[in-house]
Every structure is written in C-alpha cells, then in structure tokens.
Amino acid sequence: MLLSIPEIHTDLLWDLSVLFGSLCILYFSFIFFFRNRLSAKSRNIREQRKELTPIISNFLFHGEDATREEKYEHIGLKVEIREFLKDPINRSILKDILLDLQRDLTGDSRTRLLAMYKDFDLHLDAFDKLKSWRWEIVTKGIVELTQMQVEEAYTAIRKFINHRKSVIRKQAQIAAVSLKHEGIAHFLDTNKYPISEWQQIKILEVLREKEDFIPPSFGVWLLSANKDVVLFALRLIRFYNQTDANSGVIQLLKHKDEEIKQAAIDCIKEFGIIEAMPTLMAAFPRAKRDTRILILDAMGAIGKEEHIPFLREVCRKVSNFNVRSKALGAINTIAPGTVLPHENLDPMIDSDVTPKLIDETENLKAELETVPGAPSEIHETAEEEIEVTEEGIELFSEDLEIFDHCFMEELNEILDSRRKDEEDAGYLPLDFLPIVIEKPTEMDKKKPKKKSRKRLWNLKVAYEVVHPDYEFRKELEDILSRVEVQNPGGETEVEYLNFNFLPFVVEDAPQEDLPRENPAGTDQKEKLTKVTDMEGQQTDAVESAILEEKPGEVSEGDDACSLVDWEELSNSVEKRLTEANIEPPIYQEEENTLVDQPRGHSIFADLFCKSDLDAKLILLREIPALGDHRELTFLESLREDPNARLRKMAIEVRKKLSARLKKEEGEGQNRDSIVKWASSSYQSDLLNFDLKELKK
Amino acid sequence: MKKILLADDDELLASLLNYRLDKAGFKVHWSCDGREVKQELEKEIPDIIVSDIMMPYFSGLELVDYVRNTLNSKVPIIIISSAGNEENVLSAFELGANDFISKPVSPAELLVRVTRELNKA
Known part of the structure; x- marks a missing residue:
C-alpha cells in the first residue's frame, strides 16, 4: 500500500508563515522596547544620583562655620530637594542613595545622613510599607526603618515581634532591639516563638554595636517558660559577665532540658562558680553523656583536690570511654600529673636513658670486674639517673653484695620456716644457688678504665642457668x-x-x-x-x-x-x-607430674609480700632463671595484681618460665637414664x- | 594645592569623599577603575594616592605594587578596605602602602590621615 502525501493548500502555508513572522517581530519589538525602557530608566536614575550626590554631600558636610553664601546655598538646595522629592521616583532614588551611603559612612557623617532621611520625611514611606498586606514589603519597611534608626518606628515595629511570618518576626525582633535600649527586655518578655541560634547571634551583634547600652539583669529571664528565652538569657549573661545571676544559673543544673543544663554548665565553667560543685556532682548521675562530659569539663576547670575522689569514682563506675577519659582529664587538670598512662607500656623502656649512655654502660661492665651475688639484670628500678664514678662503682659493688646477702638470708629464713611446716613438700636449701659473677671478657680486660657517666640499670651480669630438679x-x-x-x-x-x-x-x-x-x-x-x-x-x-x-x-x-x-x-x-x-x-617420673600438678608454696610469694614495687620487679626477673613449677601458680595469681606493671611482667615471666621448664623437661628425660638410679x-x-x- | 588621586569604583562614596577632600583644599582626581588610575599615574604622580582595594581591572594591591616597583615612586598610599579584610591590608603594607582605613569610612578620619601622610612626606 502506497503512502499518499496529504494535500496542503499553498494559501494556508502562506498564511501560517505570515502569522509566525508577525509573532516574531512582535516578540522582538517587545524585547527591544522594554530593554530600552529599562536602560533609559537606569540611565535616568544614574543621572539623578549624580545630580543628587553633590547635594547630599553638601548637606552632610555643611558646617556651622560655613560662610553666608554657603548657608544661602544650603537653604536653596533644601528647597530644591523638597520640590524634587515630590516625585515618588525621585524620593525612591534619594532614599536608595541614603541607604547605600549609610553602609559606607560612619561617625558624624552618618549621623547627619540619618537626620537628613528624617528631614525629608522619607521614613513616612517606610511606615506606609508596614501597613502592606504583602510580607516582603512589610519586611522592607522594617529593615529600612531599622537601618535609618527611626526610633519613632519602635512602637509600630514591636507589634511584629510575634508575627506568624518568621521573616517579619525576625526582622521585627532585630529592629526592636536595635531601635531602643528597652527593646531587648520587651523582646525577651513577649517572645513566644523559638529563637534560632543565628537569630541570637544577630541580636547579640546588634546589642554589641549599640552605643551607651546598659544591659538589664538577664537573670530575670532564666525563669522564662520559653526554653529559647532561657538559653538566650544564659548566652547574654555570659556575654555581659553578669555574675549576679549565679544562683539562678546553678539552679538550672536541675532543669529537665539537657540543652539548658549544658548552657548553664558552660556559664558555670566560664564564671568559675565554685558554689555549683555540689549541684554539678548531684546532677551528674542523671545527666546524659554529653552533659556528663560538660560537667566533668567544668569540674576540671573549677574543681579542687577535694573533688578528685568523685572524679575517681566516675572513672571506676562509668563505662563510657569519653566520660572516663574526661574524668581523668579533669583530675589531671585539677592536679597535673596525677593520672599517667600505665597500660601497654614497655617496662624495659626508660626514657631517662639515652642510647649514648647505654654504650657507656658497656664500658662500666669492664670496670666492674666481679660483682658477687649481683642479680642477673638490673633495669629501670631506679627512678633517678645515677652517675657512676670509680667511687660509685665500689659503692655499687658493696650495695650489690649487701642486697645479695640480704636476699639469700631472706630466702633461707623463709625456706627454714617452710621446711618445718611442710616437710612433705621437701623444700630444698637454696645453698646450691650459684653466686653470680660478672665475667669480664678478654676485650673488656684490655679496655682502660674510664671515668664516665653510667647507668646502673643497664648493667648486664653473667649468670648461669640452674637446673630446677x-x-x-x-x-x-x-x-x-x-x-x-x-x-x-x-x-x-x-x-x-x-x-x-x-x-x-x-x-x-x-x-x-x-x-x-x-x-x-x-x-x-x-x-x-x-x-x-x-x-x-x-x-x-x-x-x-x-x-x-x-x-x-x-x-x-x-x-x-x-x-x-x-x-x-x-x-x-x-x-x-x-x-x-x-x-x-620403676622410677616415678616426678618431673613430668610437677608440670601439671604444682605443689608446695612459692618461696617468692613471701618475699613478694614484704617487698616494695622495685624489689618485686627484681624478684620477678629472678623467677625465669631460678623458679620452678611452684612459681607458675604464684605468677598466675599475680595476673590479678592491682599494679599493671607487675601484671604485665608476671605474664612475661610466666611465659619465660614455662618455656624454660618445658625445655628442661625434654632434656631431663635424656638425663634420667644416667642419673635417676641415684634417687632410688x-x-x-x-x-x-x-x-x-x-x-x- | 596638594593633588590627591582617589581610586574607588563606588561612585557614591567616591563622590562624597571627593567633595570632602575638595572642600578641605585638596585637588582631587577621581578614577573609577584601575586602568584609569594607571593612565593617570603615567601622566602625573600625585602627592598622595587614596585607593580602594577592590577595583575592576587593577586592584588596589596591584596599584601599590605598580607604584612602588614599576614607577619606583615613594608617593604616600592610603588603602581603603572592607572591614575584616585583614589579609589584603597586610599584603598592601608588605607591598609598600603607608596607611589604611576601613569601611564604613569616616570622611573626617580620612582627611586626618591624608593630612598626616602628606605632612610626613
């Protein structure tokens, strides 16, 4: 089936072409016309402004010291302008010029400008705008009256403070505060709507720029039923440092609203109201996390040492990390250095020792030929650096001997007492413990003795492994x-x-x-x-x-x-x-059973009870070399020690001891074939x- | 009569300042943009320059740099800047500006500063 072309009359096509052509011409004609009109209008305004600017300048800078001619000229200009302003467009032009200029001018010129605005009754136009039913025109009128500081408009504008349209309401609030000193009080008294943060800042800025403003006591508005009024009052109290409202601010800590509580805490912190401490502590348990953090922050800022127990209690009882860390921070703020990091620290690192000093300690080992009874390692037990000279080395050797002697005596005493009580346990005298001697190497012997600064806790002393059997x-x-x-x-x-x-x-x-x-x-x-x-x-x-x-x-x-x-x-x-x-x-393999069934009491346990922290650390270091299976139980018990350092070290020592015991157990099986016969x-x-x- | 080159694209304010300075006895030449200022400077170096920082084609900072480094002139320059435009003011001082005044401007204050700079020079 063939498609047939529809028949279109040529006359119709021509008619349509003429129609669309005419529409195009009409459209462009409109554009051209209105463009020219707008251009002409703006050009006219510009020219008008150019004409008016010198007149305005004359008005602004006309002084009392002017000459007679100048005064005549000034009066003539006034008459001329009044005639000029009869035209609404001209009034609008002049008003725009004045509004623009008031932004760029300050001082006496600005005051004169504002006076000129009222002189020419331009503010009446703004008053008329307030009566408009359109919200944007009302807003423009309020803004204009506010900018030109027309105080007479205060009564007319304050009616808009609780206007349902937020734009009008906000401009009216600013205008009320700006135009009269009592505006802020009226606003806070009558405001029924929320006050946004931005609005608060704007009003605060207006108040700050007001000259000769005497702020009222904002504590009065802490009683307001409007939450935002209370918050704004707190902000104003802080801004004007009104400490007379302290009791009211403290009372707000009991407020149900967390935001008000937080604002009150900020205020308390800023003013350092120490009287608020009991209320702060009382409010803490019922407060939410953010408020708790703020309370702790405030306590850290204004608290005293007597409040540290409360903060410690918070650290113990509160599980939230942020709150706990804030409490620790508060403790450290009150008493700096009270709480220091103690977890996951490497006990072998001593910040007081520099690498250079470690090298010097190696030299010290050469100088110390023999230190009988010295412990296997001396580490960070000393809190302070000790300078070692030759005299110091002698003293140190004596100290080590005394320490070793005391240590052995103590061990023997405990052992004797235990032996009486627990004969079955079959404790052995520790006389067999070897005396540890520092063995100088050949290289060390060759090195000349030096007087140098050394760190004693870096000394390494030679020792031998003692079999635990x-x-x-x-x-x-x-x-x-x-x-x-x-x-x-x-x-x-x-x-x-x-x-x-x-x-x-x-x-x-x-x-x-x-x-x-x-x-x-x-x-x-x-x-x-x-x-x-x-x-x-x-x-x-x-x-x-x-x-x-x-x-x-x-x-x-x-x-x-x-x-x-x-x-x-x-x-x-x-x-x-x-x-x-x-x-x-048949030989009973007691060694094997010992691993699984530790028996008896660790000799280190008693020593441990009588020792201070440093001695405990020394004892712990001895355990891997000297200890046996009994110490495993003892070390296990140390996992619950309150001191984190001891806990950590106990875990490490236990690992070392276990490893050593397992190793020796394996070796012991080979040795048994030779020596176990003697036990029978x-x-x-x-x-x-x-x-x-x-x-x- | 001292010559002042006033460079500001705000016609209203420039006109007002022009009127005030003229009334104070200075011969003021007002230029509304940077290019005009440049042309004017090529013709004649004034006794003092009062320039806004924000100008079309040729900013106040460029003007200071041009005067100090291209023209090698030590003519006093007073910069007019908006409030809170601290960085530009510091830059202007680094380039060689003598003084600054921030908006909103007090014409009386500007007059005092101009007089002081001219006295210094």
Whole structure:
C-alpha cells in the first residue's frame, strides 16, 4: 500500500508563515522596547544620583562655620530637594542613595545622613510599607526603618515581634532591639516563638554595636517558660559577665532540658562558680553523656583536690570511654600529673636513658670486674639517673653484695620456716644457688678504665642457668654426702660432705661454662666408703671407694662430680642388680607430674609480700632463671595484681618460665637414664664401690 | 594645592569623599577603575594616592605594587578596605602602602590621615 502525501493548500502555508513572522517581530519589538525602557530608566536614575550626590554631600558636610553664601546655598538646595522629592521616583532614588551611603559612612557623617532621611520625611514611606498586606514589603519597611534608626518606628515595629511570618518576626525582633535600649527586655518578655541560634547571634551583634547600652539583669529571664528565652538569657549573661545571676544559673543544673543544663554548665565553667560543685556532682548521675562530659569539663576547670575522689569514682563506675577519659582529664587538670598512662607500656623502656649512655654502660661492665651475688639484670628500678664514678662503682659493688646477702638470708629464713611446716613438700636449701659473677671478657680486660657517666640499670651480669630438679638434687646429696672414713686408729668416722659447691648442671651443658669456685683439692685424698640409702638402711661393710688423686692429675676444670664416670657407674649398678636377681625399681617420673600438678608454696610469694614495687620487679626477673613449677601458680595469681606493671611482667615471666621448664623437661628425660638410679634407696645399697677402681 | 588621586569604583562614596577632600583644599582626581588610575599615574604622580582595594581591572594591591616597583615612586598610599579584610591590608603594607582605613569610612578620619601622610612626606 502506497503512502499518499496529504494535500496542503499553498494559501494556508502562506498564511501560517505570515502569522509566525508577525509573532516574531512582535516578540522582538517587545524585547527591544522594554530593554530600552529599562536602560533609559537606569540611565535616568544614574543621572539623578549624580545630580543628587553633590547635594547630599553638601548637606552632610555643611558646617556651622560655613560662610553666608554657603548657608544661602544650603537653604536653596533644601528647597530644591523638597520640590524634587515630590516625585515618588525621585524620593525612591534619594532614599536608595541614603541607604547605600549609610553602609559606607560612619561617625558624624552618618549621623547627619540619618537626620537628613528624617528631614525629608522619607521614613513616612517606610511606615506606609508596614501597613502592606504583602510580607516582603512589610519586611522592607522594617529593615529600612531599622537601618535609618527611626526610633519613632519602635512602637509600630514591636507589634511584629510575634508575627506568624518568621521573616517579619525576625526582622521585627532585630529592629526592636536595635531601635531602643528597652527593646531587648520587651523582646525577651513577649517572645513566644523559638529563637534560632543565628537569630541570637544577630541580636547579640546588634546589642554589641549599640552605643551607651546598659544591659538589664538577664537573670530575670532564666525563669522564662520559653526554653529559647532561657538559653538566650544564659548566652547574654555570659556575654555581659553578669555574675549576679549565679544562683539562678546553678539552679538550672536541675532543669529537665539537657540543652539548658549544658548552657548553664558552660556559664558555670566560664564564671568559675565554685558554689555549683555540689549541684554539678548531684546532677551528674542523671545527666546524659554529653552533659556528663560538660560537667566533668567544668569540674576540671573549677574543681579542687577535694573533688578528685568523685572524679575517681566516675572513672571506676562509668563505662563510657569519653566520660572516663574526661574524668581523668579533669583530675589531671585539677592536679597535673596525677593520672599517667600505665597500660601497654614497655617496662624495659626508660626514657631517662639515652642510647649514648647505654654504650657507656658497656664500658662500666669492664670496670666492674666481679660483682658477687649481683642479680642477673638490673633495669629501670631506679627512678633517678645515677652517675657512676670509680667511687660509685665500689659503692655499687658493696650495695650489690649487701642486697645479695640480704636476699639469700631472706630466702633461707623463709625456706627454714617452710621446711618445718611442710616437710612433705621437701623444700630444698637454696645453698646450691650459684653466686653470680660478672665475667669480664678478654676485650673488656684490655679496655682502660674510664671515668664516665653510667647507668646502673643497664648493667648486664653473667649468670648461669640452674637446673630446677631440686628433688633429684636433694636425693643425690643425701646419698653422697654421708661418708664413712677410717682414721689411722682403725675407727670408722662418719663425715658429711658438703656438695653445695656443685653447680646443678644439665647434661649437655658445656663444661667450660661451669663455675669453678670450689674445685676439688688436688692433694686431697677423698675416700668414699659406705653410702647409705635414703631410708637409712645400713649396707654391708664393704670397702668403700677411695679416690686417690695425685697432685696435678686433676685438671683445673674438674670437680668432685666430674671425677665420677656416671655412665660406667650406672652400668656397674645395673650389673650388680642383675647378679643379685633383683628387679630394678620403676622410677616415678616426678618431673613430668610437677608440670601439671604444682605443689608446695612459692618461696617468692613471701618475699613478694614484704617487698616494695622495685624489689618485686627484681624478684620477678629472678623467677625465669631460678623458679620452678611452684612459681607458675604464684605468677598466675599475680595476673590479678592491682599494679599493671607487675601484671604485665608476671605474664612475661610466666611465659619465660614455662618455656624454660618445658625445655628442661625434654632434656631431663635424656638425663634420667644416667642419673635417676641415684634417687632410688634400693639402688643406693649398691653404691659401695671403689671409686678408685672405677676410675681406672 | 596638594593633588590627591582617589581610586574607588563606588561612585557614591567616591563622590562624597571627593567633595570632602575638595572642600578641605585638596585637588582631587577621581578614577573609577584601575586602568584609569594607571593612565593617570603615567601622566602625573600625585602627592598622595587614596585607593580602594577592590577595583575592576587593577586592584588596589596591584596599584601599590605598580607604584612602588614599576614607577619606583615613594608617593604616600592610603588603602581603603572592607572591614575584616585583614589579609589584603597586610599584603598592601608588605607591598609598600603607608596607611589604611576601613569601611564604613569616616570622611573626617580620612582627611586626618591624608593630612598626616602628606605632612610626613
């Protein structure tokens, strides 16, 4: 199907073209006409302004000292202007000029300008605007009368203070405050609507610019039922520092509205009203978070030390971080430095020590050749820096000795008392604890002594690891210490050897690391004859082992323990057990059970009770090296210690101790194969051997 | 008679100040924009310049810079600035302005400042 083109008459097309063309011409003609008219009007206004400006200038700067001609000229201009102002357009032009100029002028010129505005009755036009039903014209009238400071308009304008149209209302409020001094009072008395923050600032600015303004006592409006009036009154009280309203402000702390409360708190803080403190504290529990923060802030600003307990209570009881931190801040504001950060601090960092001084401390170690009994580490226990000279080093050495002596005495006393009370626990004397000696290295020996400033708490003292298996140690001592010796008369004497000099050495510890404080005498003949078992059973009088050593045969590193070949001894015992057809007793692995079942009481616990913080820290540092499973329980209990530093250190020490105990436990299983035989009383019967023979 | 170059684009205020200064016995030349001021300065250096900071084509700061650095003139310059326009005032002083007066202007105060600067010069 073919599309057919609609038939359009050519005449119709022409008619339409003519119509649209005419409309276009008409449209552009209108634009051109109105544009020219507006331009002509503005040009006319500009010309009028140019003509009027000198006249206005003449009016503004016409002085009493003017000459007669000038006065005649002035009067003539006045008449001329009055004629000129008969035209409403001209009145409007002059009014605009005056309104513009009053913004750019100040001082006497401005006063004259305002007077001129009234002289020419231009304000009457503004009064007429107030009667308009259109809100924008009313607003313009109010603004004009306010700018030109027409006081007569006050009564007419104040009626608009509670106008339902907010624009009119706001302009009327500003006008009322601006035109007369009593305007602010009237406004606060009669205002029924909310007063926005911006409006408050605008009114405050108007009041500030008012000359000779004597502010009324704004405390009166604290009783207003309008919340915004109360808030604005508080703002005005603060602005004019009206301290006579203090009691009213304090009373507002009990207000139900949080905003009013907060404004009152700000006021109290600014005025430093100390009388408000009880009310502030009383208001705190019922206040919301923001108000609480403001209360604490105010308390910090005006509070005294007697209010710190309350703030501490807040810190303890309030869970909100912001409130708590504000309370801490308030405490520190009242008493600076009262609360310091204490959590998550590295106890090893001492801000008093600089890296340079640490290097110097290394030198100090060279100077301190031996410090018997010194603790393994000395750290930040001292609060103040100590300058160390040679005299100081001597004193320090003495101090360390005294400290060590006291420490050992204290330990022994506790141990003795415990031993009586808890015999089952089988506590051991701590005589076996090694005396810690600072071992100077070869390099240190070569270094010359220097007089320098050193920090004592950075000293590092050499120490050795002591095996924790005290049970084994005790039993071994019991077996080996009792020795029967035949004197020249043939009588047998029982002697008890002291093995305290022996270090408690782990099997795989290198021999050269062992201390050599009491090496076996090379010229001494030791005779080990008969060894009794733990149960006191006397064995047969078998010739005991006599160890005879020629002078010089024993090397410098050998001690009494090293003279015994334990492996051979073990084999020998096993062989004899087999010959006697006796089943070797099954050894109870006490060590393993100790880890899981800590028993007894930690010796550090008692010392801990009697010590101050520094001593406690020292004791804690000793635990990883000296402690055993009993200390694990003790360290666990320290997790609840009130002192955060101790808590943290206890956790660290416990970790170290656990790691060490686990490590030694693993090593102990290997060592057991060699030495556990000695713990059996049954096997000790078989220890009647000739060590000399064994040595061969 | 001392010559004052008044540079301000606000015709009304400029006219008023012009009238006041003229009445005080000064010969005032008013320019309403920066280009005009520049042309005027190229013709003749006045005894004192009173200039608004905000002007079309050539701001008051540029004018100070032009006078001090291009013309190498030590003619006193008083700057008129809006209230709160502290940065511009400081810049003007750094460039070499002698004094400033803020709006709203007191014509009497301006007259005193002009007289003082002329006396200094």
